[in-house]
Amino acid sequence: MSPPVELTGVGASEGIVVGPAHAHLEGEVEPERTRIPEGSFDEELARFRAAVEAVAGRLRKTGENLSGSLGEDEAAIFEVHAEMADDPELLEGVEGRLRGLESPESAVLAVGEEYARELAALEDEYLAARADDVRDVARQIAVELTGGGGTGLEILEALTVPSVILARNLAPSDTARIPKGMALGFVTAGGSRTSHVSIMARSMGIPAVVGVGDALEAVLDAESVALDGGEGRVVADPDPKTRAAFDLLRARGEEERAGLDEYRLVEARTRDGRRIEVAANLGSASGAEEALSWGAEGVGLFRTEFLFMEREELPTEEEQYEAYSAAARAFGTRPVILRTLDVGGDKSLPGVQQPREENPFLGWRGIRMSLDVPALFVPQLRAILRAAAHGNLKVMFPMVVDSGEFRAAKGMLEACREELEADGVPAGPVEVGVMIETPAAALGAAELAREAAFFSIGTNDLVQYTLAADRGNEKLRHLQGADHPAVLELIRMTCEAAGEAGIPVGVCGEAAGEPDMIPRLVALGVTELSMGPPSIPGAKKIVSGL
Ligand code: PEP
Numbered sequence: 105m106s107p108p109v110e111l112t113g114v115g116a117s118e119g120i121v122v123g124p125a126h127a128h129l130e131g132e133v134e135p136e137r138t139r140i141p142e143g144s145f146d147e148e149l150a151r152f153r154a155a156v157e158a159v160a161g162r163l164r165k166t167g168e169n170l171s172g173s174l175g176e177d178e179a180a181i182f183e184v185h186a187e188m189a190d191d192p193e194l195l196e197g198v199e200g201r202l203r204g205l206e207s208p209e210s211a212v213l214a215v216g217e218e219y220a221r222e223l224a225a226l227e228d229e230y231l232a233a234r235a236d237d238v239r240d241v242a243r244q245i246a247v248e249l250t251g252g253g254g255t256g257l258e259i260l261e262a263l264t265v266p267s268v269i270l271a272r273n274l275a276p277s278d279t280a281r282i283p284k285g286m287a288l289g290f291v292t293a294g295g296s297r298t299s300h301v302s303i304m305a306r307s308m309g310i311p312a313v314v315g316v317g318d319a320l321e322a323v324l325d326a327e328s329v330a331l332d333g334g335e336g337r338v339v340a341d342p343d344p345k346t347r348a349a350f351d352l353l354r355a356r357g358e359e360e361r362a363g364l365d366e367y368r369l370v371e372a373r374t375r376d377g378r379r380i381e382v383a384a385n386l387g388s389a390s391g392a393e394e395a396l397s398w399g400a401e402g403v404g405l406f407r408t409e410f411l412f413m414e415r416e417e418l419p420t421e422e423e424q425y426e427a428y429s430a431a432a433r434a435f436g437t438r439p440v441i442l443r444t445l446d447v448g449g450d451k452s453l454p455g456v457q458q459p460r461e462e463n464p465f466l467g468w469r470g471i472r473m474s475l476d477v478p479a480l481f482v483p484q485l486r487a488i489l490r491a492a493a494h495g496n497l498k499v500m501f502p503m504v505v506d507s508g509e510f511r512a513a514k515g516m517l518e519a520c521r522e523e524l525e526a527d528g529v530p531a532g533p534v535e536v537g538v539m540i541e542t543p544a545a546a547l548g549a550a551e552l553a554r555e556a557a558f559f560s561i562g563t564n565d566l567v568q569y570t571l572a573a574d575r576g577n578e579k580l581r582h583l584q585g586a587d588h589p590a591v592l593e594l595i596r597m598t599c600e601a602a603g604e605a606g607i608p609v610g611v612c613g614e615a616a617g618e619p620d621m622i623p624r625l626v627a628l629g630v631t632e633l634s635m636g637p638p639s640i641p642g643a644k645k646i647v648s649g650l
Pocket residue numbers: 303405407446541561562563564565566612613614
């Protein structure tokens with residue numbers, strides 16, 4: 105028997121697991137071939153038809169297989185998707201483009217996108233929400249055409265066996281669709297420690313190895329996988345000896361973690377008496393109790409966009425109010441910093457229309473989008489102000505580059521407060537802070553500090569924008585650390601400005617939970633560290649030893 109295949113990547117979320125593998129091949133498809141040679145129309149049309157048949161057939165079969173475990177309504181979704189795949193209009197659109205010598209894989213993505221946009225623009229909420237389904241189906245056909253078909257095209261929502269998910273890339277909206285308890289771990293070809301898949305994994309407390317690169321292709325048909333999320337090691341179809349070795353490592357890891365338990369409830373203080381608050385990064389109120397049990401002294405970053413990713417449509421003001429109030433109540437007098445929607449970059453929200461952008465991370469993201477779309481921003485601000493009556497809520501804005509943007513956002517918040525007061529709706533006080541995650545904000549920190557109640561440094565983006573290195577690109581690992589001198593200098597400037605203005609300065613990027621970075625951040629003057637909850641006891645231990 106040949107030895108099991110082993111891959112290495114970035115250890116993105118600690119923990120050891122051995123379990124069934126589930127290959128998830130959805131995600132972006134970038135067809136390598138966009139044109140076809142003259143005279144190949146008939147042949148390419150036949151290929152397209154065969155791909156449609158394969159995808160539609162697979163979708164129907166998945167629906168049938170799952171109708172017992174999922175229920176008729178959910179299984180019927182697969183039938184609807186199959187109908188989208190063999191829709192005559194889709195065929196017609198693709199045929200037209202093939203005549204213009206566009207490749208079928210490129211054509212199906214383009215036609216799918218056109219339909220999706222038409223659907224998204226409709227008044228009818230149900231139909232508008234189908235836009236992503238059309239994109240999904242077009243993507244599946246493109247994958248089939250480019251030879252990737254056959255494995256794992258089932259939608260993650262349909263997972264019924266807890267599994268380790270193998271994927272080229274996982275977007276936050278993909279991970280949000282996985283039913284609770286069904287993801288045992290993640291292995292991705294792309295990504296880094298600060299990609300959102302890693303952040304999600306850490307906050308879900310499940311092991312992840314990212315950035316394994318093209319080597320992933322060799323293990324996509326594995327039946328089981330052993331994974332060490334600390335060391336970045338993956339073994340496909342492990343033999344009994346390997347399984348036993350991983351079991352031993354898991355037992356040791358659990359012992360080590362138990363050794364940190366005494367730090368959970370400690371108030372972290374350096375040996376010379378500087379108090380450093382250690383808080384949690386959360387993406388939902390349901391994680392609050394667990395975060396408190398890890399020893400969170402508050403929430404340093406509540407990613408509000410994560411709350412709504414698993415849904416089909418945008419939340420109403422009322423739903424947001426409920427969610428934010430629940431978080432506020434769970435933490436009582438402890439602060440909970442809500443970050444307003446940070447959509448764009450690699451994060452999409454169903455119900456938010458995002459244009460296709462050449463450079464999404466340099467695009468219409470975060471506060472830029474919120475300021476442009478009051479229909480998105482105002483209900484969120486109103487919900488935050490109303491929820492603030494139930495606890496110690498603070499608010500901060502993402503992706504700010506200067507005090508003009510910050511003032512505009514604060515102005516909208518104040519207008520919302522006046523409106524609520526005029527209507528006699530109770531609202532609570534909120535401190536307003538700013539995320540420092542663009543080099544411009546760090547360079548302008550002295551001015552921003554005069555207007556902000558606090559700073560929170562988002563090192564994930566600050567690193568990518570300072571070093572011009574995509575935070576999710578596995579080839580740029582050497583440019584993804586917050587320990588680069590240029591990044592440290594921007595952090596130092598931010599801390600200095602905060603110190604002079606007498607406002608607190610936290611770090612809520614992944615660097616806040618990294619053992620090597622904690623001493624540096626504390627030395628530079630950071631007053632709060634916010635991280636995935638499982639990292640809290642270890643961080644408190646490190647601070648206590650400084
Ligand atoms: C950051 O950029 O460091 C941050 C905390 O925000 P996000 O990771 O959600 O972009």
